Amino acid sequence: MKKNILVIDDSALIRRVLSDIINSDDRFQVCGTATNGIEALDIVIRDYKSIDALMLDINMPKMGGLEFLEQLSAHKIKIPILVVSTLAKEGAKETIRALELGAFDFITKPDSFAEAKGNSFHNKILTSLGVMFGDEQSIIGEKKTTAKPAPKPARTFTPSPMGRVVSNGKKLIALACSTGGPRALQSVIPTLPSNLDAPMLIVQHMPEGFTKSLAVRLNELSNVYVKEAEDGDVIEKGTVYIAKGGRQMRLKKGPDGAYRLTVTQEPARNALKPCADIMYESLVSSDFEEITCVVLTGMGGDGTNGISQLKQTNKIYVIAQDEATSTVYGMPKIVAEAGLTDEVVPLNQVSGAITKNVGVR
DSSP states (O other): OOEEEEEEOSOHHHHHHHHHHHHTSTTEEEEEEESSHHHHHHHHHHHGGGOOEEEEOSSOSSSOHHHHHHHHHHTTOOOOEEEEEOOOHHHHHHHHHHHHTTOOEEEEOOSSHHHHTSHHHHHHHHHHHHHHTTOGGGOTTOOOOOOOOOSSOOOOOOOOGGGSOOOOSOEEEEEEEOTTHHHHHHHHGGGSOTTBSSOEEEEEOOOTTHHHHHHHHHHHHOSSEEEEOOTTOBOOTTEEEEOOTTSEEEEEEOTTSOEEEEEEOOOOBTTBSSOHHHHHHTTTTOOOSEEEEEEOSBSSOTTHHHHHHHHHHSOEEEEEEOTTTOSSBSHHHHHHHTTOOSEEEOGGGHHHHHHHHHOBO
16 A cells, blocks of 8 residues: 655645655655645644655745644654755754654755756655655665674673773774664763763764754753864864764874874765765774774664774774664664674663763763
């Protein structure tokens, strides 16, 4: 049976384009459209049992996407939502808020009609809808990781941050996430202690313009300092660096012994900018006493190959989010199936597992 999708956007052109894309796939069909949140809320309240997902714009007249999401929560209505947002600075901030309010994922709204009608936007919409409904075969152009599982199984237990001896050694945390990542990060980063005994690098798959807003929002909520990574940043303990969207991030040791970030404009790898594999590979043969690798929710397998290479040269400890709390159990699943995980925990225990492993100053 086809999944029913409600399209909510004040632009007649975007409603038409989205409808054409959705109806082109045998798995989905548009069951209705709305031009603002008020119209959409009336439809959802009346027919929510027959609606399987929503395509939602943020900036709309009368009632925008954020107020609409708040109203859904007030009415205790839970429907998967895919946000289609612009790259405007204000729009980026609002999109981050939409993800916090429960949106499944977001796709950048095209800047032109030609781009809207192009294959890239078409494929992104259908891929995201497929992943939303758990159809792994729908992932268009997704590169599968074929690493063979190692003999050791992942260990699952409840971490206890207070039970670990604090070390003054040189440690690093490197985290990767994708779909569902902004919400997951909001559960992890604000609960880290300000005196965390390591810097943290994060690759969250996002286009340019959104990672700045994500960093600002997380910094507002957190005890640690959170910033969008800049080229030349010297990493410091208790600071979280989020890779800039549309760029690649690496860590390099300078002649003075300090580790600095390089943020470069270069081709995507496996369609990803930033790419977690590139971040992890840059840590190979670094002289950290231990690197804590964290893999959270996301589709695909980015990070697994880089962690596998890192394991050959460095002492690492790998924490993965469990299936039950992952929005999309792709990235943590593949790293676990590769036999690389030391610990698999629910999202609400990730922060404790990190703190337990690296200690506090």
